[in-house]
Amino acid sequence: MKSKGEIWHLLRKDFLLEFRTGYAISGIFLYLFGTVYIVSRAFQQIKPESWNALFWIIILFASVNAVTKSFVQESNQRQLYFYSIANPIAIIISKIIYNILLLLALSFLTWGALSFMTIDPILKPDVFSLTLLLGSIGFSINFTFISAIAVKANNNATLMAILSFPLVIPVLLLLVKLTAISIGLVAQDITNDILLLLGIDLLLLAMTLILYPFLWRD
Amino acid sequence: MVKHWWKALGVLLVIYTLTVGMLIPLRPGITAVSPSSVRTGEQITIQVAGYNSNFKKAQDSIRAWLKLDNERAIAAQSISVKDDQSVSLIFDIPEYLPVDQRVQDMTLVIDNDADGASLLPSAVFVTQDSIDPEMGQQVWKNADISNLNDKKGITFPFRNILGETIRNTYFHVSLWLAMVSIFIISFANSINYLRDPLPIYDYKAKAYTRSGLLLGILGLLTGAIWAKNTWGQYWSWDVKQNMTAVSLLIYMAYFILRSSLTDSEQKARIAAVYNIFAFVALIPLIYVIPRLTDSLHPGAGGNITFGSQDLDNTMRMVFYPAIIGWFLISVWISKLQYRMDIIHARIWNLDDED
Structure with missing residues (x-):
């Protein structure tokens, strides 16, 4: 299939660019470790409830930064070039996959760093890993799409936050709930929440795929 | 004039909602009893406070039961x-x-021929000194509740805690439903814009979103007042x-997005894309998540707004017209707004030609 090849090439291009410059990833990781360090110094002792909240606040801001960066690194002329040779759907899918991988790495690193510097309250690592996966997918789709919008408005960072935070709240609420379950704060069956999260992810993905072709034409 | 019948209808329905919804009295009810906790084997005197009741007038026909x-x-x-609002009842509570x-x-349950029957669920808690259902069966003197009177005239139902605030159904709930319909129109116009990029669809989407936001803020405010009085x-x-x-934040962001874009064609297209995305992202927010979580709102974990027994036919006579009234008024407001936009665009074009 042609678009499969396109997605693959675009992904490879994103990774190559990243490996060559290392600008975005190193910036984000520095940001991440800085935040985790400040948080663990500021909170001398962290309760599992606060750990849950802190974890997702760190992830939320790190993700917004990460995804916004991944879109600005290309100049308008280069974007025009991509659009002329590739299918818009392939472009957005490759961006989403790239961001999912980036956010997954980010989530697991935050988990590791926060556990290393404070505590590791997670009792059910399998549930938590699944939560991180679904969370990365949801965040990635949402933020990628919104950053595609924000890029048109001169990539206004405030606009990115204003547009994406309210939209990401349903996903975030479910993630916090699932994390509470995997910490053992709440004893509950997770099937419903996982399915709901998956449903929201799919809904956002479908909307992104339908709407993106209208966005890029400029 | 013939063309504008719906505007007149909207105004009439809103006036109807305001007058009828506010003026029709509540059905008589019981607001409080004291004492509310008794023991078995006592003869107790219960003071009952009525609301909108006519105990004095219907003195001879009052009957009361503990069910x-x-x-x-x-x-x-x-x-x-x-007096009309208070009556004291003496009951013999059996040993068992x-x-x-x-x-x-x-x-x-209190019944009389002026007020009809009114009841207060869980009005009295009886604490048993010793439990013996069989003895209870023997000493039980059953009284039949029958031949209940009906309240004459049109009334709204009396519900405990809600009281007079039940009238807020015509404002809070119907404003909310009207808002959802207005956002659906805005959503449809955004889709239309993407299929066929005529500026008129953009003006419409913008105007309807603005009225929807207004309805949402009003719904939130009326809800907050209601919550203050009941919760x-x-x-x-x-x-x-x-x-x-x-x-509401999502829709406010829509206007911020619009104001941060300068090119009008680009603004219209991106705003339409965001509007569609936001509307679809709203579905889990307002229809799915509230159903899965505990809520103070009626109908949590199932129905969107409330159960069928919460609305009686008299209330329906005001509730449905209220929704249509708020909806038509908002359509009118939106229409004025997008016609302004059309005029603006025309004036600018004239300037260009000069």
Whole structure:
């Protein structure tokens, strides 16, 4: 299939660019470790409830930064070039996959760093890993799409936050709930929440795929 | 004039909602009883406070019962009326109750020919000294609740806690439903814009979103007032309150997005894309998550707004016209707004030609 090849090439291009410059990833990781360090110094002792909240606040801001960066690194002329040779759907899918991988790495690193510097309250690592996966997918789709919008408005960072935070709240609420379950704060069956999260992810993905072709034409 | 019938209809329906919704009295009800907790084997005197009731006027026809369940009830021994709003009832509570719980709640039923029947569920809690359902069966003197009177005239139902605030159904609930319909129109116009990029669709989407936002803010405010009177505070961090606040934020972001774009064609297209995305992202917010979580709102974990028994036919006579009224008024407001936009665009074009 042609678009499969396109997605693959675009992904490879994103990774190559990243490996060559290392600008975005190193910036984000520095940001991440800085935040985790400040948080663990500021909170001398962290309760599992606060750990849950802190974890997702760190992830939320790190993700917004990460995804916004991944879109600005290309100049308008280069974007025009991509659009002329590739299918818009392939472009957005490759961006989403790239961001999912980036956010997954980010989530697991935050988990590791926060556990290393404070505590590791997670009792059910399998549930938590699944939560991180679904969370990365949801965040990635949402933020990628919104950053595609924000890029048109001169990539206004405030606009990115204003547009994406309210939209990401349903996903975030479910993630916090699932994390509470995997910490053992709440004893509950997770099937419903996982399915709901998956449903929201799919809904956002479908909307992104339908709407993106209208966005890029400029 | 013929073309504008719906505007007149909208105004009429809103006036109808305001007058009829506010003026029709509530059905008589019971607001409080004291004492509300008694022991078995006592003769107790219960003071009952009525609301909108005519105990004095209907003095001779008052009957009262304490109802255990649908078959079993005990009748009041004697009834003395103080005034229209208060009456004291004397009941003989038997030594034993025919139930095997220590504490049993009973429903108070009062009936007279002026007010009809009114009841207060779980009005009295009876604590049993010793539990013996069989003895309870033997000493039980059952009284039949029959030949209940009906209240004459048009009234709204009386519900405990809600009281007069039940009228807010015509504002809070119907504003909310009108808002959803207005956002659907805005959503449809955004889709139309993407299929066929005519500026008129953009003006419409913008105008309807603005009216929808207005309805949403009004719905939130009326809801907060209602919450203050029934739940005790304006904001209780109820799941629906939170989700509403979030959805209003999403639509406010729509206007911020519009104002940050300069090229009008680009603005229209991107705003349409965001509007569609936001509307679809709202579905889990307002329809899915509240159903899965506990809520103070009626109908949590199932129905969107409330159950069928919460609305009686008199209320329906105002509730449905209220929705249509708010909807038509908002359509009118939106229409004025997008016609302004059309005129603006035309003036600018004239300037260009000069």
